[in-house]
Amino acid sequence: MTRTLMPLFDPDTGLLIVSAKGDSFIDCFEVSGSEPFLSQVSHCVTDAPTRGVAAVPKLVLDVSSCEVMRVLQLTDSSIVPVNYHVPRKSGQEFHADLYPDTVGQTAAMSAEEWWKGGDKQVERVSVDPAKRPKPKDTKPANQMPAKKEVPSRKSKEESPGPGCSTSSSPLSSLSSSAAPSRSPSSTSGLSSGCLPSPSQSAKAISSLLGPSSKFRHLQGGVLHRDTHFTNLRGLNLTTPGECDGFCANRHRVAVPLATAGGQIAVLELSQAGKLADTGLPTIQNSVNVADFTWDPFECHRLVVAGDDAKIRVWLVPNGGLTEVLTEPKAVLQGHTEKIYSIKFHPQASGLLASSSYDLTVRLWDLESGREVKVLRGHNDQIFGLAWSPDGKLLATVCKDGKVRIYDPRKSADPVQEGSGPEGQRGARLVWVCDGRYLMVSGFDCRSERTLYLYSTKSLSSGAIASAPTDVSPSTLIPFYDPDTSVVILTGKGDTRVYVFEIVPEAPYFLECASFNSSEPHKGLAFLPKTECDVRDVEVARGLRLSKTSIEPVAFKVPRIRKEFFQDDVYPETAVWWESSLTASAWLAGSDGKYRHISLKPKDMTPVSEAPKEVQVRKYLPSSHYLEEKTDEQKKDELLSAMIGKLGNMEENPLPQESFQGVDEDEWDD
Numbered sequence: 001m002t003r004t005l006m007p008l009f010d011p012d013t014g015l016l017i018v019s020a021k022g023d024s025f026i027d028c029f030e031v032s033g034s035e036p037f038l039s040q041v042s043h044c045v046t047d048a049p050t051r052g053v054a055a056v057p058k059l060v061l062d063v064s065s066c067e068v069m070r071v072l073q074l075t076d077s078s079i080v081p082v083n084y085h086v087p088r089k090s091g092q093e094f095h096a097d098l099y100p101d102t103v104g105q106t107a108a109m110s111a112e113e114w115w116k117g118g119d120k121q122v123e124r125v126s127v128d129p130a131k132r133p134k135p136k137d138t139k140p141a142n143q144m145p146a147k148k149e150v151p152s153r154k155s156k157e158e159s160p161g162p163g164c165s166t167s168s169s170p171l172s173s174l175s176s177s178a179a180p181s182r183s184p185s186s187t188s189g190l191s192s193g194c195l196p197s198p199s200q201s202a203k204a205i206s207s208l209l210g211p212s213s214k215f216r217h218l219q220g221g222v223l224h225r226d227t228h229f230t231n232l233r234g235l236n237l238t239t240p241g242e243c244d245g246f247c248a249n250r251h252r253v254a255v256p257l258a259t260a261g262g263q264i265a266v267l268e269l270s271q272a273g274k275l276a277d278t279g280l281p282t283i284q285n286s287v288n289v290a291d292f293t294w295d296p297f298e299c300h301r302l303v304v305a306g307d308d309a310k311i312r313v314w315l316v317p318n319g320g321l322t323e324v325l326t327e328p329k330a331v332l333q334g335h336t337e338k339i340y341s342i343k344f345h346p347q348a349s350g351l352l353a354s355s356s357y358d359l360t361v362r363l364w365d366l367e368s369g370r371e372v373k374v375l376r377g378h379n380d381q382i383f384g385l386a387w388s389p390d391g392k393l394l395a396t397v398c399k400d401g402k403v404r405i406y407d408p409r410k411s412a413d414p415v416q417e418g419s420g421p422e423g424q425r426g427a428r429l430v431w432v433c434d435g436r437y438l439m440v441s442g443f444d445c446r447s448e449r450t451l452y453l454y455s456t457k458s459l460s461s462g463a464i465a466s467a468p469t470d471v472s473p474s475t476l477i478p479f480y481d482p483d484t485s486v487v488i489l490t491g492k493g494d495t496r497v498y499v500f501e502i503v504p505e506a507p508y509f510l511e512c513a514s515f516n517s518s519e520p521h522k523g524l525a526f527l528p529k530t531e532c533d534v535r536d537v538e539v540a541r542g543l544r545l546s547k548t549s550i551e552p553v554a555f556k557v558p559r560i561r562k563e564f565f566q567d568d569v570y571p572e573t574a575v576w577w578e579s580s581l582t583a584s585a586w587l588a589g590s591d592g593k594y595r596h597i598s599l600k601p602k603d604m605t606p607v608s609e610a611p612k613e614v615q616v617r618k619y620l621p622s623s624h625y626l627e628e629k630t631d632e633q634k635k636d637e638l639l640s641a642m643i644g645k646l647g648n649m650e651e652n653p654l655p656q657e658s659f660q661g662v663d664e665d666e667w668d669d
Contacts (some may be wrong), residue, residue, distance in 0.1 A: 003471075008055045012102050013068050015041065015084070019053050019398075022448075022470055026053065026073065026082060026576045028256060044082055048075035048511075049470065056081075058102040063127055066097055070440070076467060077212075077511055099127040136288045212502035213510035214568075215486055215539075218517025220497060222544070229267055229550040231275045234258050236289075237522060237547070241426045242341040242355075244477055245492050245523025246545050249299050250549050250577070252320060253543060253550060254292060257282065262289045262306060268320040281321040283314050284634055285328075291341045295366075297349045297579040301329075303366075305339035311354060313366060331452065334371040340382050347391035347592035349579035355382040361396065363408060372587055375406050377414050383427040383475075389435045389482065393456075397427040397440055403459055405438075409589065423447055426475035431456070432520030433485060433504045437464075441476040441489060444468070449491075451500070453508050461552045465508035469498055475605060476584035479526045483573050484539055486512070488555070493520045499555070515553070521546050524553070531571045534599050537566050565600045572596040 003020035008605025009031070010016075016029040016038075041266035052074035061067045069084040084099055099388040101124040108120040142165040206656055236256040239245055246255045250269070257263045267275075288307040295301035302314045311332035314325060336459035337357035345351035350366035363373035394406045397420050404414035423429050423443025432439045438454040440463075448471050452463040469476065474491030474500065481487075496582065500513040523545040532538040533554070540555040557569055573596060600606065 006053050008053060008071065010055065010058075010069055012058065012100055013098075015069050017055065017069070017071050019050050019073075019382075021051055022049050024049055026050065026071065028069075028084060042084065046073060046075075046080070046082075047666060048078070048080075051075060051468075057105070058127060059105070059125075060579060061127070063094060063129065065098060066095060066098060076509075077486070077507070094128045094130070096128070100128050109501055127565060213512050215484060215499070215501050215557060216510070216511045216512045217558050218486070218499055218539070218555055220499075220513075220553055223554055224516075226494060227272050227552050229253075229272055230548065231277070232548050232550065233275075233277075235522065235545075235547060239492075240290055240340070241287075241475055244525065246525060246543075247293050248525040248527060248543050249294045249296070250528050251299050252282075252294075252316065253525070254294065255523040255545065255550070256289050256292070261285065262287050262304075264292065264304065266302070266316050266321045269321070275345060281323050281325075283316075283321070283325045285312055286326075290339050293342055293344065295350075296344055296346070296577055301366075303342060303344075303352060305342050305354060306326075309333070309335040309337055309339060309356065309358075311339065311342065311352070311364065317514060330366070332366075332368050332369060332371070334362055334364075335360070341385060343385055345583070345586065346387050346389060346393055346576060347580045348583045348586035349581075351583035351586060353385060353387070353394070355385050357381070357641050361394070361406070362386060365587070365624065367583060372583075373408050373412070375408060375412050375414075377404060377412075377417075378402075384399055384429050386429050386438075388431050388456075391586065393435075395429055395431065395438055395456075397421075397429045397442070399424050403429070403438065403454060405456065405459060409587065416456075416459040417491065418454060419462050421450065421452060423450075426474065428475055430477055430478045430480045430487070432480055432482075432487065432502045433484070436504060437502070439478065439480070439487060439502060441478055443475075447465075447471060451476070451489075451509060453502070467500065467505070467509035467511070470496075477524070479524070479540075479542070481529075481540055482570055483529065484569065488524075488526075488541070488542070490521065490524050492522055495552075497524065515555070518545065519546055519548075524651050528577055529599065531597070534565065534570060534601065535562065535604070537562060537569060539569060561607060561610065563604075563615075564610045565604040567600065567606040567608050570599045572598050 001020055005018050005020050008017040015032045016031050017026060018029065019026045024046050026044040026046060027040060028044070030039050030041050032036065032039070050073055054072045054074075056070045056072065061070060066084055066086040066088045067083055073082055073084045086095075088095060104123045104125040106123060108122045109118045113120070133577035162391055169262045232255070234257045236258040239256055248254070248269075252269060253267050254354060255265045257265055257266065261271055263282040264285070265280045265282050283302070283304070285304050285306055287308045290305045290307055292302060292304040293314050295303065300316045300318070302316060304312045304314065306312065309476040312328040313330040313332070315329045335354065335356040335358055340355040340357065342352060342354045345353070352364045352366060353361055354364065355361045359376070359378045359380070359382070361375040362371050364370070365372050375394070378396065378398050378400065383397045385394060385396045392407065394408055396404050396406070398404065401420050401422065401424075403414040403418050403420040407415045421440060421442030422445040424441045425447065429438055429440045431437070436456060437455055438455065440452045442452065443451060444450045449469045451467040451469065453465040454463055455461065472491060472494065474493050476489040476491050479488045485502050487502055488497060489500075490552045495517050497515040497517075499511040499517060501512060502508060503510060521544050524542050526540060527547075531541050536554075537557045537559045538554045539557055542553045542555075544553045557566070559566055574594035575597055576594060578595060580594060581590055586592070
């Protein structure tokens with residue numbers, strides 16, 4: 001991975017700060033005029049990737065705490081100061097050896113004077129507050145007074161800040177004898193007061209880019225090994241980029257295998273454990289698999305798109321596969337070239353959308369087995385498609401750099417069109433915020449993975465917000481939870497799962513804590529909300545596919561009063577696994593609507609109705625300490641304290657009692 005380093009050099013101390021965009025650490029080196037010339041002083045690990053760094057002026061430093069350098073780290077949602085201190089007794093005197101005169105803030109000459117050959121240098125000034133010249137009042141009379149400067153963060157201890165590892169320079173002095181104070185020996189033990197996250201420091205200016213998310217501390221974790229599928233063999237690791245890698249519903253999971261004939265293994269979630277070494281019964285498609293998905297309203301129906309431009313419909317028997325299936329229930333034909341992806345309608349049963357290399361999107365009625373609509377207007381590969389939550393509209397993102405919205409029942413051409421991601425490596429999209437916005441995960445012109453947000457009312461206006469993530473070749477696949485407005489994203493081959501809360505006003509993207517796995521995963525599929533353990537404040541549960549196993553992953557919100565139902569996290573959820581109308585009814589112009597249910601167990605009380613916690617007094621009232629005591633009480637307390645300090649003299653003899661004397665003859669010469 002190639003990244004350009006951003007160096008910051010302080011000539012007064014010889015300190016060099018180095019970081020790169022996307023790095024989660026900031027290094028500090030000392031530059032000297034003799035070997036080893038460059039020695040590392042500090043390695044500061046940050047909580048968020050760096051987007052930029054800048055050094056503050058030397059005169060702003062807090063010299064009373066021996067702060068020798070301060071760097072501002074720009075992240076996606078905050079500006080975090082990183083302080084570098086020399087561990088010395090602070091606050092008593094000015095350490096002149098740490099602070100030579102520095103360059104002042106008054107220009108030495110004008111541009112015209114320099115052009116004529118002038119070479120005056122900027123006057124150097126003292127950093128000592130007692131010797132620092134007072135700035136002249138040059139502001140206009142009508143200028144507003146300057147805002148109060150944010151005070152610097154003072155080190156409470158002479159030790160490294162959180163998240164930082166430090167080391168002192170091996171050099172004892174510089175080769176130049178004129179400035180021995182600039183040797184690393186004078187900054188030995190330099191510690192960086194690194195502030196890794198806005199939540200850990202009041203000085204992180206996170207309010208600049210909007211509020212923080214209540215899901216910012218969302219915790220992802222792998223569930224107990226008893227729920228894992230292990231010994232998974234022959235997994236197909238080369239599924240197309242438009243395919244999610246595998247798919248799951250509340251009862252079973254479908255996994256593509258690398259064996260010939262486009263075979264798919266179907267595993268029952270109720271039968272987790274170590275898989276047999278012998279071959280599993282599979283579904284044989286006879287061609288390579290391009291994409292596949294479960295019918296959300298019929299948990300036994302699996303639809304598979306193949307390289308031969310055909311869509312095969314399979315029915316898995318109750319209890320799972322016991323033998324190899326070779327004959328599909330139905331075969332849908334209409335596309336003239338390989339199919340990219342397939343998506344079921346969110347409201348109507350048996351209505352399927354498919355995109356293909358023939359640059360069309362086709363709608364299918366599975367009950368009748370016929371093609372019902374053909375959508376046109378794409379000029380290149382269709383990266384992804386997504387239905388709106390109400391099922392009225394269909395959105396696509398294309399390699400030609402366009403995002404389109406279709407109203408399939410009214411027109412075969414897009415009703416809206418706008419500029420999409422600049423990168424052409426792949427993209428996905430999902431409707432968010434009750435269908436008011438489209439979130440697209442794609443690549444920018446520098447091949448950096450980026451999230452874009454579009455208003456569904458004005459696609460032509462372009463993206464209204466974006467959030468860069470990292471540099472990686474795989475496309476981020478999004479899962480959106482409409483109850484919490486949280487989107488969870490990861491790519492095939494990644495080890496990190498990103499989490500964002502999307503809000504309908506600026507800054508739109510609120511980054512939450514990410515989940516990291518020890519090995520790359522091949523896919524991440526999510527289960528219905530009813531599979532979440534609400535007693536443990538679990539808001540999403542997914543299945544993580546690795547090279548040899550399938551592991552359930554739970555995403556939880558840390559809460560203290562878990563004995564109560566967290567109704568602020570669990571609004572009534574849509575029963576999206578039940579259809580609200582048939583495909584023929586939707587095609588005729590009808591619209592469906594989800595039924596909603598509460599996830600609250602009957603034996604739990606909502607936290608909004610819970611009694612308020614009684615604050616327990618941790619300290620005695622002030623009257624106890626301010627109560628006037630008599631002279632006798634004061635004497636008794638003083639005597640007790642002295643006895644307790646000295647202890648029993650007989651049991652604890654003084655140290656000098658054990659010393660041996662000197663013989664008389666030892667005094668003689």
